[in-house]
Amino acid sequence: MRLIVIGGDAAGMSAASQARRLLKPGDLDIAAFERGEYTSYSACGIPYWVGGLVDGPDGLIARDPAAHRANGIEVHTGHEVTGIDLRSRTVTVRSSGADRTESFDHLVYAAGATPVRPAWADTPAKGIFGVQTLGDAAALQEWLEPGRDTAVVIGAGYIGVEMAEALQRRGLRVTLVERAGQPMSTVDPDMGALVADSIRGLGIALRTGVTVQGLETADGQVRAVVTDDGVLPADVVVLGLGVRPNTALADAAGLPLGVTGALATDLRQRVTGPDGIVEGVWAAGDCTQVTHLVSGRPAHIPLGTHANKQGRVAGINIGGGYATFPGVIGTAITKICDLEVARTGLSSKEAEAAGFRYVTATVESTNRAGYFPGAVPMTVKVIAEKDTGLLLGAQIVGRAEAAKRIDAFAVAVWNRMTVTEMTALDLGYAPPYAPVWDPVLIAARKAGDAL
Amino acid sequence: MRLIVIGGDAAGMSAASQARRLLKPGDLDIAAFERGEYTSYSACGIPYWVGGLVDGPDGLIARDPAAHRANGIEVHTGHEVTGIDLRSRTVTVRSSGADRTESFDHLVYAAGATPVRPAWADTPAKGIFGVQTLGDAAALQEWLEPGRDTAVVIGAGYIGVEMAEALQRRGLRVTLVERAGQPMSTVDPDMGALVADSIRGLGIALRTGVTVQGLETADGQVRAVVTDDGVLPADVVVLGLGVRPNTALADAAGLPLGVTGALATDLRQRVTGPDGIVEGVWAAGDCTQVTHLVSGRPAHIPLGTHANKQGRVAGINIGGGYATFPGVIGTAITKICDLEVARTGLSSKEAEAAGFRYVTATVESTNRAGYFPGAVPMTVKVIAEKDTGLLLGAQIVGRAEAAKRIDAFAVAVWNRMTVTEMTALDLGYAPPYAPVWDPVLIAARKAGDAL
Incomplete structure (x- = not known):
């Protein structure tokens, strides 16, 4: 065979x-x-x-x-x-x-x-990169020589945001252009606003609600990105428009x-x-x-x-064995400098599109007991089906020890738990790791109250 | 009313x-x-x-x-x-x-x-502390004046280990005495050995397999702890024998x-x-x-x-509402200097005692993608029921971003998942937070192989 x-x-x-x-x-x-x-x-x-x-x-x-x-x-x-x-x-x-x-x-x-490449990116000019394969990345690395110090990243999804931060870290001036009103449309607008603040805090020029109309090229290479809100000079253009x-x-x-x-x-x-x-x-x-x-x-x-x-x-x-892949629940996490962003299940928009009636609850808590050194804020949002209380999704934004907390929600979503049942969950507690009421539990409780 | x-x-x-x-x-x-x-x-x-x-x-x-x-x-x-x-x-x-x-x-x-106080601790001599209330702690703090620089902590469970580290951090010479062959008997012996290494690495004299027989007192205060393996001088004795x-x-x-x-x-x-x-x-x-x-x-x-x-x-x-507390699954986490220790469900010994036939699987992985800065080792052990594959328990020992990973296992135990079903879980992945195969998934896979 x-x-x-x-x-x-x-x-x-x-x-x-x-x-x-x-x-x-x-x-x-x-x-x-x-x-x-x-x-x-x-x-x-x-x-x-x-x-x-x-x-x-x-x-x-x-x-x-x-x-x-x-x-x-x-x-x-x-x-x-x-x-x-x-x-x-x-x-x-x-x-x-x-x-x-x-x-x-x-x-x-x-x-x-393959990275999405709109018609306006269909040019032989150099300096335009999708980032999907190691080969793409190697080509970009080669392009990033001294003097090419202005970058425009188009699309503020995971890859766009990560690439904007990477280029900023490399010392380039970076503009991040997003057509939607927020970066990372995979999270709700209130959580996206926290992400936007963090991106701007890095010194990246985030431009939301801006549509790209074309590129300016000269001498065989890209020179600028033309948008409905002005022309952005660019020695490097990264396409983060999905694949x-x-x-x-x-x-x-x-x-x-x-x-x-x-x-x-x-x-x-x-x-x-x-x-x-x-x-x-x-x-x-x-x-x-x-x-x-x-x-x-x-x-x-x-x-x-x-x-x-x-x-x-x-x-x-x-090979003659037996294994299955039942599906996904939309878990994703990312890091933007010291900001940790996580989601699982459905966002509010996705819940709406799927036809769910739902409630949301958002809580501010901390990664550690409030009195423990290193305690920093964490925002947790829960989306639950109205009436049944079924956990539909959750989102977390925090500054440390935040992102992987989404896994508790992910396993709960996977098992079709209700937020009320979640309030009883026996999660790990010790002051260096969590408040006595874990943010996950507080969020579930508050969603239960909202039902 | x-x-x-x-x-x-x-x-x-x-x-x-x-x-x-x-x-x-x-x-x-x-x-x-x-x-x-x-x-x-x-x-x-x-x-x-x-x-x-x-x-x-x-x-x-x-x-x-x-x-x-x-x-x-x-x-x-x-x-x-x-x-x-x-x-x-x-x-x-x-x-x-x-x-x-x-x-x-x-x-x-x-x-x-109330802290367990064996008959030999029934003395009016000062310097002997259980640690359960803030009052207990205040009394201990008052006792810890300069010159009282030798401590013996009896019992190496969570509180004993945490108190030994605290006293060590305060500058005392600390001996930690444990009757069992390992500290933290709530985890399996192989995981306990990692904890023992860490405790010794702090400079704490860990003495396992040692039984306390009595105390020596003089001038109304404790002077030493008498064990079946010698006499340990002590200005301060902390009882960590449970409550x-x-x-x-x-x-x-x-x-x-x-x-x-x-x-x-x-x-x-x-x-x-x-x-x-x-x-x-x-x-x-x-x-x-x-x-x-x-x-x-x-x-x-x-x-x-x-x-x-x-x-x-x-x-x-x-208050006239309705709420229930269905029970617990034995989740617990702690920090020993930079070592993070976590458990949920049943340990091997507990599974045995409960009458389960079980298999175990232990994996070495990392907290982040192996190539990502700050990646450090993490050991994950899974205990699953033989034949059914039901997840009975899990334990994690690591040096960063380890303990709260137990929550994914805790929610899985709560929902009576099998290790085979767990291998499909959609957990958060990004290089700063996890290898592409999360340690939780690898451990579940290996337990599945062991069935």
Whole structure:
């Protein structure tokens, strides 16, 4: 049997590694094709490399091609899969300008995602970067030479904010442009306002409610970003407008796409369409669609943590084991200088869109007992279904020991707890770590009162 | 209607405050009797006061008698309740040597607990301290004058370890004596060994497997602790041998005690015995028994977090509302210098005692992505029921951002998750906060493999 993996990052190589763990070479031969140079790396670490906190690219690589080969997986970097033939069960692979055909019994489609590039960014001018792959980051690093000291980051989602901070840390003057009225629209406006304050506190020029209309270029490189609120000089432009699943190849091969444009799968990561499961074809990572377990709806939430889990599940199933990936609940955390931002479940806007009637409660508390040295404020917001009290989501903004507290909410959301039941939870308490009423419990209590 | 509260700390005053919130003076008059000087304080903060990290006693007081009075609660400090007459529904109160009788419709029994004092500690000699009340701590602080520079702490549970560190921080030479083979017997021996290393690393002389036989005293004060492994000089002796519920008064009044010796209650904190509920008599805090929701057994786990919750529940119910305290799952966390120690559910020994067949899995991971600055090791142990995979308990030892990760396990234990289901959990991930596979998930995975 032969497994071909398209894409050599987290999802694809997790699948390959798990399948290899269960089946020996001979029983299962594995070939992975990666069009870039690197395998199994942390794209999430890119802002920290750009910001100079982490040595890259090597520091961000969990397992390089040699390590995968030592593990019995053929890895071919610089190889792009350009076609899939489901009838003959072959793929066409291009390398150094030459095509060849490779056959498979199982195919893992893990082609990832690509930064959204609006029409106005479609220029040969240099200095415009999406940040999705290590290759993108390496190109940006090369571009950041002395004299190029003015950056505009477009889009204030997670990546945009992280990249703005990284470039600021590198000494550039940074403007962060966001079309919405707040940065990080994944959290509610009141929490977004706290994030905005923190971004501005870093010295980054945050411009919300501003739409980009185009770029000015000269001498083959970008010079400015033109917006509906003025022209912003720029030696470097970073696109933080989100990503789109790389599904063109799948679509061309006749694989069914989900409603989000990403590949839909069953619980075991088998590609699934209106006609059912496509036998022997698996998908994992940023190119796939997930089920949001709170809204019950399909979603496209490209995150490394999901990619790793989905790849593992696909690999175990290919190897003859049994594993499932039931879905996600929208947990995400990030750090903006010393500000920690976290969310899980649905935001108010998402709860509204899903059709929930809901109440919210916001509390101000501290990370430690108020009297303990190092106690700093923390804001916790809870969103609960009206009448039932079902916990729909939670958001946390704080200055220390805040973000990972979202996990308690995440496990509660996962288990469909009500806020009233949550008030009884036996969470860890000691003065260096929490007030005697943990902020999580206070927020749940207050949401209970609001019902 | 009149409510009398016995005990002015967390449990009693939470009950009083909640009842007051729901019922006005006139509808409900509230009198609280506290034999000590302080109300509503954080006993858990005492080690940090002794260690000089926190200004005491005021810094540890959440709400003093004047604040309670302003809230419409009569508070009488220096008043000891010496008798309860359930037939006449009165209590006898002693103050300044005089007794008086006070009547009640509702009685909240929140008399707390007292440090275990073995027969050998029954001496009038000075310099021997249990640490349970602010009064105890104030007396210890007064004793710690220059020249008294050698301390022996007996018992290496949470309080013993915290007090040993506090005295060490104050500049004393500290020996910590523990009869068991490890400090903190609430965690498994392998985790206890990590704690032992940390305690010794602080310069504290930790002596495990050593039994105290008596004290040497002279000139009315303690001089040494006599053990089966030698005589330990001591100007100060701290008893960290646990606490016993203060139920003598309840027992004398004919209130039924639970199998642990503490007062048993129903879910609403009504005192309950073989003959059913004792109408109008409530109990909360360190004098009460709880249900351990994993073992299903009654337990006595005196912790401020439970006391606050139970008091709140009693007060809401007295006030005509509805609230329940279903029980605990044994969550506890502590800090030993820079070591963070956490547990929830059952330890291996407790799982054994409860009759579970179980497997364990231990993993070494990091608090942050391995490449991120400040990443330090973290050890996570999971205990799961054999065959079913039910998560029975978890323990974490780490050096930063470790302890509160136990909350994810705590919510999982609470919801009776299996370790296999846990591997799919959508926990927060970003390089400054976690590896892409969170240590919680890795441990759950490994426990799944061990099944």
